[in-house]
Amino acid sequence: MLLLALDTATPAVTVALYDADGDRVLATADQLDARRHGELLLPSVDRVLGEASRTLTDVGRLVVGVGPGPYTGLRVGLATAEAFGAALGIPVLGLCTLDGIAYATGLDTPFVVATDARRKEVYWARYADARTRVGDPAVDRPAELADEIVGMSSVGAGARLYEDTFTGLRTDLAPDLSAAALARLAAEKLAKGEDEDFLPPRPLYLRRPDAQVPTHYKVVTPT
Structure with missing residues (x-):
């Protein structure tokens, strides 16, 4: 197949x-x-x-x-x-x-994958090994993750952008x-x-959309 x-x-x-x-x-x-x-x-x-x-x-x-x-x-x-x-x-x-980035690493020890989420944030997740994610993916500012990922290996373009936080960066592994x-x-x-x-083919955004439906409308017609 x-x-x-x-x-x-x-x-x-x-x-x-x-x-x-x-x-x-x-x-x-x-x-x-x-x-x-x-x-x-x-x-x-x-x-x-x-x-x-x-x-x-x-x-x-x-x-x-x-x-x-x-x-x-x-x-x-x-x-x-x-x-x-x-x-x-x-x-x-x-x-x-x-998960695809994690799988490609072949690592058998805990590590973190992070990609660039823009707005000075990263999409990230923890892994027990290349095949096992621990918890759900999240989006956060790198500084907010420092205590959670201390001492862990890290891969991904997001980790490379914020090496001060992702101190265990594996530059020998592909970032993308x-x-x-x-x-x-x-x-x-x-x-x-x-x-x-397998997941449904639906986007995993993690962020709320920038455009919001107004909840309070200004009255512009005479009462």
């Missing part, structure tokens, strides 16, 4: 085609550009399929990172995955983007997600029958 994995929850626009039966990555495309998710994603999908000499109709499952991430970029990947899923009539499996890791993680869960671990 072929898995097509993609993620746009971070500045990385990443796509991978994975052969679950053969346990191998057939092709990948990874680009860093926080402003061009919509322009880069579909050409990346085409390039990956072309390099593997496959078409979309060969894909048996779609895997998509659900974040956490900024609204604009995150929705590009999710909308694309859902559109492909609906057109092809195949399942769309959601996974936490931070590759869809290849997301695909491998999904394939492992499918092989183990861990279907309940």
Whole structure:
């Protein structure tokens, strides 16, 4: 079975085609550009399929990172995955983007993953090992985390931005997600029958939207 994995929850626009039966990555495309998710994603999908000499109709499952991430970029990947899923009539499996970054580390000791949430904040989560998240992802200012992550290894672009807080930064590990890791993680869960671990393909924002529906309207007509 072929898995097509993609993620746009971070500045990385990443796509991978994975052969679950053969346990191998057939092709990948990874680009860093926080402003061009919509322009880069579909050409990346085409390039990956072309390099593997496959078409979309060969894909048996779609895997998509659900974040956490900024609204604009995150929705590009999710909308694309859902559109492909609906057109092809195949399942769309959601996974936490931070889990994909964690899985790629291969670490077997506790650590933290942090990505840039902008506004001087990070999206982050703790892990017991590369496959086991401890608690839910959160968004916080780095200074608020200092006591919780002291002495722990850390990975991710968010950790690199705030090295004074993430003092256990592992610069030897990739800071950004590759869809290849997301695909491998999904394939492992499918092989183990861990279907309940997949998330709906819906965005994990963690923040409230900036735009709010007014609750108090000013009366401008005569009473």
